[in-house]
Amino acid sequence: MSEPAYDFGVVCEARADRDTACVLADRVLMDAIDWLDEELLDTQRRWRGLTPSEPFLRWASVREEAKKAGLKGLFGHFGNKPAEPDALVARRALLLFVDSDTKPQAVMLVRDSDADDRRRIGLEQARGDKPWPFEVVIGVAEPKRECWVLTGFKAKAHEEEAFHDLAQRLSFHPIRDAHRLTASEHGAKNDAKRALEELTSGNLERERECLRETPLENLRQRGERVGLTQFLSEISERLVPVMDGSRRSGK
Template sequence: MTLGLLVVCEAPEDFAVATCIIDRTLRETETDWLRDLFEHSLDEQRSWVPLEPDRPFLDWHHLDVTAKRLDVRPQRGHFGGRPGAPDALATRKALAILQALRKQGRPISVAVLMRDIDKQPERADGIKQACEEAAAWDPDLCVVLGLPDPELEAWLLAGFDPADTAEETRLAHCKRDLGLDPRTSAHALRATHDQDRRSVKYVLAQLTGDDHERRAKCYEAAPLSTLMKRGRSSGLTTFLDEIRSKLLPLFLRSPPPPASTACTP
């Protein structure tokens, strides 16, 4: 049975990062038979369910429009008797949309919620409030949280390693200028403006030459062990833990394929 995942995020790069890291984590699982299965037939084991044929993910910015189109009316009121923290209402709406799609027969077993903290740490509380509420009325939906702190670029910085002398020079300059290693302390880069020297966007652009393919290598090629180690304060380590603790067990429910046996004459 194929496991369907739908991603809720803000931009195409968020979708690319989330799907790549999830697939890499699945392929590198410590369970031998699963690792072999994913290596040879990952696309048969999981599918990325698009919102629509030309929209691969549910966009946080378009929740109102999508809810209206699908005639989704989320419940109102507090969350477990408490007022909703920032993003609680938006997450409630996103999960209500997913529930409506599931009722329509869309093969969605997992929701991947990608959301930048954006200097609002209370966002994480609000998102978790809505997830706890949703677990009561849709317990079969697995929710995996990816909450980059402060922004997605912090996760890419965690995967940056110099590929040549020029990049080594740029990294050394950034360390001197910032007084920290941006790969392990990206969570401290909280400048308001994107062009500020202490902005994660600015620092990543300086290190990668603002090259799209170079940015992609930061999450496509960096060892997962490196991302785990450097991403402790930016939410990346937590995301990897969520994949391993919530997503992988769904595949373990299925028995391993039978071992092949040699034929004897």
Template sequence: MVCEAPADRETACLLADRVLVGAIDWLDDGTLDTQRRWQGRTPNESFLRWASVRSEADKAGLKGLFGHFGSKPGEPDALVARRALMLFMKADKAPDAVVLIRDSDADPRRRLGLEQARDDGRWPFQVVIGVAEPKRECWVLTGFEARAHEEKALDELEQRLSFHPVRDAHRLTASEHGAKNDAKRALKELMSEDPERERECLRDTPLASLQAQGSKVGLSKFLEEVRQRLVPVVSGTSPAP
């Protein structure tokens, strides 16, 4: 797992696990931990942090990772993703899959950059890409259904934004923390920084609803990536990468 913060890891792992259990008939919540392990480069690391990739690559002696991707220059995140994938190739035990989770920060080129890195070579593992558009919090908002005591906060937030913060979460594009259309601020106003309430949005909302409602925030693409690339790995039906 490559991401930037524990919340990103938890969100991606929870969603991926739901897809795995739903798609593999012999897998359930009770046996899940015996079939997969989420980690960073070693079992002692919960994830590889994007901000640490360059320094870790230098420590590992990885050289010559600059340059073009095919005949094109790298888009944002292409080079750092290439370094990250190379680090996993040099691990004592190569993983079966690497999951790259990133906020787009309203820059669609970030997904292109991750795809460039994935297409850069024949990696000995599957590469799963998840880009939250524009922020991870928008994935959580996609699964939000207001309870009775939350309806007032939702109405007030919609009035302040002049758009619906759940249906139009992709419009929460502010880069400045606390700005009017900041996704983190919207989530805080609706859920009062309650991590369990956030988990409920991702854990209890039907996957079909998340798939249908998450197209504009990158969630639908991530769920489909998990189905196409990770489910075969865990089920044992994966072709060679």
């Protein structure tokens, strides 16, 4: 089998983050580029880690990978400003892709904000640090990935009772106000993971339905306060031009 024409690197924390971001990115790409074929998509593009055989690069592994690679210039300011959260680790990750045997045409940095607005600023600092030889796409789920999935949730008949129970327990709308699910402790009252599990009964295929079947325009409209609207715009503005040939990667 021939190699895909486009290689896109992914940096994230877990497989679920990778799958969520890549499903959404694929939808934007297919919506914008006529020649993409869903059945042939895996032969047209590849989401990968530092090597094509790895599904993603884990944030927690970046420091050790940079150490093994002997990378230099990992510290210091960004312009005349100190590094915000995630800026240094994102710089390391991008340098690792620069140093990889087969460079991707783009790298996607996907992160939960964990209710810290400075994380997005840190990723933007890393992106603006130098003219990278690939496009850099940023996706920050605010506060967590599960909020992106909730944005695409519409209760089916057998889920309506669980939805109303959840809304009553939270005292706010768990879809429209998903940005308020800010608990850092799993299982807490306003924990995004708990809310999603209650609505989908922990069914991963139901999660995928929320991402794959909800119209993109609905996701854009509902996703403003959870970072999803911004991520979909990043894909449209930065990744689509790389793949349809209207912009060279890294330009």
